[in-house]
Amino acid sequence: MRETLITKRDDGYCIAFDAMASPCEVIVETLDKSLALIIGKEVSSEVWRIEDKYSRYNSHSLCSKINKSCGNPVDIDDETFALLNFSDTCYQLSDGTFDITSGVLRKVWNFDCSDNIPSQEAIAKELKNIGWHKVKYDRTHITLPANMEIDFGGIGKEYAVDRAILLIKALTKQAVLVNLGGDLATNSARKNGSPWQVGVEHPGFVNKKTMVVSLFKGALATSGDAKRFLRKNGQRYSHILNAKTGWPIEHAPRSITVSAPQCIQAGILATLSQMQGENAERFLLEQEIKHWSIR
Amino acid sequence: MQLISDKKINNTVNKKSIKAALTLATTALLGSVQGATANSAEPLTEDTWAFDSAFLYYSEADRVSAAEAIINAKKIYADESILSLKLTIDALTGASANGGVAQSNVQTFTRPSGKGDYDVKAGDTPLDDTFHDTRVQFNAQWTQVLIQNYTGSAGVHLSKEYDYLSLGVNGNLAYDFNKKNSTFSFGLSYFQDTFEPEGGIPKPFASMPLAYHDNGDKSGHDASRQSNDDGKTTTDVMFGFTQVINRHMVTQFNYSYSFVDGYLTDPFKILSLVDDDGIVQDYLYESRPDERIKQSVFAQAKYHFDETILDVSYRYMWDDWQIDSHTVDTRFYIPLDNGSYLEPHFRFYQQTAAEFYQPFIMQGKAIPEFASADYRIGDMTAYTVGLKYGMKLSDGNDLSFRLEYYRQTPESAGHNAPGALAGMELYENIDAIIAQVSYSF
Numbered sequence: 074m075r076e077t078l079i080t081k082r083d084d085g086y087c088i089a090f091d092a093m094a095s096p097c098e099v100i101v102e103t104l105d106k107s108l109a110l111i112i113g114k115e116v117s118s119e120v121w122r123i124e125d126k127y128s129r130y131n132s133h134s135l136c137s138k139i140n141k142s143c144g145n146p147v148d149i150d151d152e153t154f155a156l157l158n159f160s161d162t163c164y165q166l167s168d169g170t171f172d173i174t175s176g177v178l179r180k181v182w183n184f185d186c187s188d189n190i191p192s193q194e195a196i197a198k199e200l201k202n203i204g205w206h207k208v209k210y211d212r213t214h215i216t217l218p219a220n221m222e223i224d225f226g227g228i229g230k231e232y233a234v235d236r237a238i239l240l241i242k243a244l245t246k247q248a249v250l251v252n253l254g255g256d257l258a259t260n261s262a263r264k265n266g267s268p269w270q271v272g273v274e275h276p277g278f279v280n281k282k283t284m285v286v287s288l289f290k291g292a293l294a295t296s297g298d299a300k301r302f303l304r305k306n307g308q309r310y311s312h313i314l315n316a317k318t319g320w321p322i323e324h325a326p327r328s329i330t331v332s333a334p335q336c337i338q339a340g341i342l343a344t345l346s347q348m349q350g351e352n353a354e355r356f357l358l359e360q361e362i363k364h365w366s367i368r
Numbered sequence: 369m370q371l372i373s374d375k376k377i378n379n380t381v382n383k384k385s386i387k388a389a390l391t392l393a394t395t396a397l398l399g400s401v402q403g404a405t406a407n408s409a410e411p412l413t414e415d416t417w418a419f420d421s422a423f424l425y426y427s428e429a430d431r432v433s434a435a436e437a438i439i440n441a442k443k444i445y446a447d448e449s450i451l452s453l454k455l456t457i458d459a460l461t462g463a464s465a466n467g468g469v470a471q472s473n474v475q476t477f478t479r480p481s482g483k484g485d486y487d488v489k490a491g492d493t494p495l496d497d498t499f500h501d502t503r504v505q506f507n508a509q510w511t512q513v514l515i516q517n518y519t520g521s522a523g524v525h526l527s528k529e530y531d532y533l534s535l536g537v538n539g540n541l542a543y544d545f546n547k548k549n550s551t552f553s554f555g556l557s558y559f560q561d562t563f564e565p566e567g568g569i570p571k572p573f574a575s576m577p578l579a580y581h582d583n584g585d586k587s588g589h590d591a592s593r594q595s596n597d598d599g600k601t602t603t604d605v606m607f608g609f610t611q612v613i614n615r616h617m618v619t620q621f622n623y624s625y626s627f628v629d630g631y632l633t634d635p636f637k638i639l640s641l642v643d644d645d646g647i648v649q650d651y652l653y654e655s656r657p658d659e660r661i662k663q664s665v666f667a668q669a670k671y672h673f674d675e676t677i678l679d680v681s682y683r684y685m686w687d688d689w690q691i692d693s694h695t696v697d698t699r700f701y702i703p704l705d706n707g708s709y710l711e712p713h714f715r716f717y718q719q720t721a722a723e724f725y726q727p728f729i730m731q732g733k734a735i736p737e738f739a740s741a742d743y744r745i746g747d748m749t750a751y752t753v754g755l756k757y758g759m760k761l762s763d764g765n766d767l768s769f770r771l772e773y774y775r776q777t778p779e780s781a782g783h784n785a786p787g788a789l790a791g792m793e794l795y796e797n798i799d800a801i802i803a804q805v806s807y808s809f
Contacts, residue, residue, distance in 0.1 A: 155397045162393035166386050235398050246765075264762045266706040289705075335394045342390065360387045 075121060077113050079106070084263070085247075088113030092120045093128070093230050095254025099237070102248040102264055112244060116237040116251060123233045127156070127225040129176065136225060144219040154212050156225065156232065163228075163341050164205045170348045171341070172205045172316035174217075176224030182321075184312040188305040196319035203316055231294050231340035234258045238292075238336075258292035258336045286365060292336035296343035297328030297367070313347045324351035332363040395615040418442045422806040429799045431495060432462040449512035456505040463495035467637040467741035469728050470494070470792040471648055478579040480636045481567040482589035485579040493796045496636060503529045509538075517544045525559070534561045540606075553608040564597040565635045572655030573735055576638055592653070600630025616673070622666040632656045639741045640728040646787030649731050654740040656724065662687040677701040691745060693719035707760030713772065715752040721745060721781045727794050730786070743778045743795070750776040754802070766808040774800040 077090040085102040086109035099116045101109040129136045139147045149157070160173045177199050181191040202220045209216045217223060225232075230253050237251045238258050250259045250269050259269055268287035286293060296313070303310040303321075310321040325347045333339035342362055349356040357364045420440040427433040440454045466477060468488075475488045479498050488494040509523035518541065525536035538557035544550070563569075570592050577588040606624040613619060633656040641650040668681035683695040696716045703709045722745040724738035754772025761767055778795040785794060 159393050159397040162389060166389055232397070235394075239398060261760075262706055266760075266762070334391070335398065337397065338387075338390050338394045342387070345386065362387060 075117075077117050079110060079113060085109065086113075088117070090117045090120075092117065093124050093233065093253060095230065097251075097253045100250040100252075101245075103245070108245060108247070112241060112249060115240050115244065119236050119240055120233045120253060123229060123236065126152075127229050129222070129224050129226065136223065139215055139217055140222040142217055144216065146214040146216045148213060149210070149215050151212070153215075154210070156228070157210050157215065159337070160225075160228065161205065163345075167345055167348055169205070169317050170315050171227065171344060172203060173223045173225065173227065174203050174205050174208065174221050175314060175316035176222050176226065177202050177220075178314050178316075178319055181319075182303075182312075182314065184303055184310075187303060190303060190305050190310065200319045203319070227344060228337055228340060230254060230256050231292075231337040234292065234336035256292075256294045256336055256340060257288075259288060259290055262289050286330065286332075288332070291332060291334045292339045293330055293332050294336050294340035294343050295328060295330040296340070296347050297326060311347070313344070315348065322348055322350050325349075326353050326366045326368045328367040329353060329357075330365040331357065392615060399615075418444075418808070420806065420808045422804055424802065424804040426800060426802050428462070430463070431798065432460060432464055432499065434458055434460045447512070449510070452507075452509045452511070454505075454507040454509075456503075456507075458503040458505070459500075460503070461500040463497040464499050464636075465743055465796075466494050466496040467639055467654060468494035468651060469640040469642065469648065469741075469789060469794055472788055472791075475648065477638075477651065478576050478589075479567075480565060482577065482580060482586060483567075484581065491792070493793065498636075501529050501531075503527060503532075514541075517548075518542070519544070531565050532561065532563055534559055536560070536602075538604075542608075549612040551608075551610040553606075553610070555604070555606040555608070557602075557604045557606075559602040559604075560599065561602070561630075562597060562599040563631060563635075567635075568593040569595045569598050569631070569635050570653035572633070573652045573739075576651040576653065598631035600628055600632060602629075603627045616671055618670045620666075620668040622664075624662075624664050624666075626660075626662040626664075628660040628662070630658060632658060632660055634740070634742060637740060637742050639726070639739055641731055642728050642786065642789065643731045644786055646785065646789035646792075648728075652729060652735075654742065655738050656722075656740055657689065657738055660687055660689055675703055689745070690723040691719055691721065693717065709758045711756040711758070713752065713754040713756065713770075715750075717748075717750040717752075719748055721747045725781060727780075727783055727785075728789070746795070747779040747781045748776055749779065750774065752802075766806075768804075768806045770802070770804040770806070772802040774798075774802060776800075 075090070077088050079086055079088050082100070085100060085104070086106060088099045088101070088109060090097050097117070097120060099113050101112050103109055125131060126134055127136050128134050129140065131137060135149070135153060163171045178196070181195045181199055183189060202222075207218050207221065208223070234251050234253050234256050235258065238260050241249045241251070241260050246261070248259065248261050248263045251257060252271070257271060263269060268289045271286045271288050271293060297311070311325045311327070313322045313325050314320065315322055329343045329346050331339045331343040331346070333342060342357065346353040346356045346364070354364070354366050418441070420442075422438045424436040424438070425434070426436070436456060436458045438454065438456045440452065443451045445451070468475065468477065470491055470493050473490050475494060476485050477488065477494060477496065478485050480496070486497060505525075505527040507523060507525050509521060511519060511521040514520045521540040521542075523538045525534070525538070527534040536557060536559035538555065540553060540555035542551050542553040567589070571594045574592040577592045580586045580589055604624060604626045606622060608620065608622045610618065610620045633654060635653070637654045638651045639654055640648045641652055642648050662685060664683055664685040666681065666683045668679070671678045677700070679699040679701070681697045685691070685693045694717070698714045699711055701709060701711050722740070724736065724740060725742070725746045726739055727741050727746070729735065729739060752772050752774045754770060756768055756770040758766060758768035776798040778797070780795055785792070
């Protein structure tokens with residue numbers, strides 16, 4: 074069921090809903106309930122629109138249509154073209170380790186906290202179906218080789234946050250925070266000039282207190298999930314996979330939270346830093362990017 | 369088009385450049401899909417007006433002071449049409465140079481109405497202190513998308529002073545292309561002004577009559593007048609081109625052509641008629657051509673650094689009165705914490721004189737067809753330095769303060785100052801302070 078729930082807070086209203094397999098909330102600093110309702114409706118509609126269009130779990134989505142195209146061209150629109158261009162940039166910047174065609178590795182890697190490490194043969198078989206450079210696309214069409222899949226899971230939620238902020242900016246000057254399952258952004262500082270206090274949760278870190286981060290403006294995104302790993306012979310395998318080798322990145326932090334002007338930037342920087350393994354924090358430090366890491 | 373075909377991966381991506389490359393990619397992504405939104409196209413912003421208000425105070429040392437209040441209301445409809453209404457009220461008081469030259473004795477001038485006179489001290493630039501006027505100005509502008517990529521705009525203008533009425537209409541068409549990175553625009557406007565100065569319109573080069581007083585003989589005054597009122601029309605044509613260069617830089621180029629037809633003389637301005645010793649013998653009303661064609665080109669670049677924004681513009685204006693002017697205007701936007709900002713401003717202006725500008729008329733020489741001693745059409749250099757501070761209030765509204773200093777330096781256009789005039793200040797500097805408070809809600 075798609076519904077939103079509005080609750081009054083000291084400083085305004087909070088509109089909660091579920092999307093993209095995450096709890097989502099929009100906090101609006103206003104006493105005007107109708108404004109909060111309008112913003113909640115706009116944001117939830119937009120997030121659900123993006124989910125319907127790009128989720129690989131939804132068999133009617135454009136993403137599924139592309140994945141089922143068996144090597145035939147599929148029509149795309151400007152928005153999809155822009156997302157593919159963005160994915161292409163990330164592929165180039167990561168030297169191929171970030172690749173939206175790497176989702177097929179899911180078939181052999183199941184991060185259920187067990188010691189179920191796949192064989193190199195099984196991984197090699199799936200690697201043949203990975204490689205963004207094999208995908209051809211232009212402004213109106215994409216052609217995906219048969220047996221390959223694309224997956225916007227690495228950028229979809231962050232993209233939805235940024236789209237929500239764009240909509241909000243057109244609607245109001247009041248301060249609003251959009252939080253889609255921990256990926257979040259704000260249109261401006263709060264009324265009293267103080268920062269948003271954001272609790273960054275680390276699912277699975279039972280003993281970790283929720284980390285509170287101050288955010289004046291811009292966005293935060295987190296990469297890492299303590300519940301999704303494998304462990305064998307004392308080696309912890311994180312769920313961040315290197316698309317070139319098909320193997321998890323070694324010595325990656327359990328969780329990295331990055332701050333950036335836009336959420337999608339923050340999300341990609343968090344992911345790219347994870348790809349650096351033990352050098353994750355240094356990678357972000359070198360670029361003077363504010364971040365919080367948990368190892 | 370094949371964008372991806374075994375594209376070689378660049379192994380030497382500079383780590384430092386990743387942030388910049390991502391910023392660029394993010395801008396491309398979020399900027400390109402403005403059109404794609406959820407299908408809830410309710411008129412959300414209906415009934416929400418945005419208001420800007422400003423109070424401005426302008427004061428020239430020893431001369432004119434002006435106070436101005438502006439309120440601007442803007443309503444954006446769900447289809448992105450915009451209605452903008454603006455009301456401006458000015459109050460002007462103080463003294464303005466009447467065109468005469470300073471003398472070593474007291475000078476007496478008749479007020480423009482013909483009733484009464486005023487004295488100017490020896491050595492002072494003659495200023496007419498008659499000026500106090502209130503102006504109410506109203507503008508309404510409607511802007512809407514006509515068909516895809518074409519935006520149309522139309523507006524009306526009304527300005528009323530005690531002795532002046534200006535009515536205007538304008539239309540503008542803008543065409544966006546190149547993914548809205550480029551815009552061509554074309555605008556037309558037409559104004560009709562009627563001027564009904566107290567005391568009527570003086571005849572060109574008529575001698576300033578002596579003042580008459582209550583129940584006095586006004587035949588001398590009437591003889592110097594040609595009519596009670598007059599008017600002018602202004603037709604403007606403007607071509608504009610705006611180009612987004614990259615995510616940091618936006619440029620704009622305009623060309624405008626303006627044709628003014630009608631009464632362009634200032635009925636309050638005179639010229640001193642001086643003899644070879646520089647002694648004033650008479651005061652003659654000025655006379656200007658009844659046509660003026662002005663053209664200008666304008667270029668502007670706005671550059672967004674990571675935080676700050678630099679805005680630089682240049683305008684070159686020329687007209688068939690031989691006035692050429694150069695204007696350089698620079699603003700630098702510096703954001704501070706909590707949504708406040710500082711904005712230093714610097715403006716430089718330089719103009720050459722109209723061909724008929726002369727600071728006085730020499731006795732014994734033929735009266736030219738046109739002449740004016742109005743310092744505003746003489747050679748001059750001016751600059752403005754200022755600072756604006758803006759802040760966001762706790763209710764999300766914007767408040768800003770602006771303080772500027774303006775200095776205008778009229779220059780000699782090479783007219784020899786005979787006799788007594790050699791010791792007089794013919795080109796007096798003007799210093800002014802501009803203070804403004806703006807509030808958006």
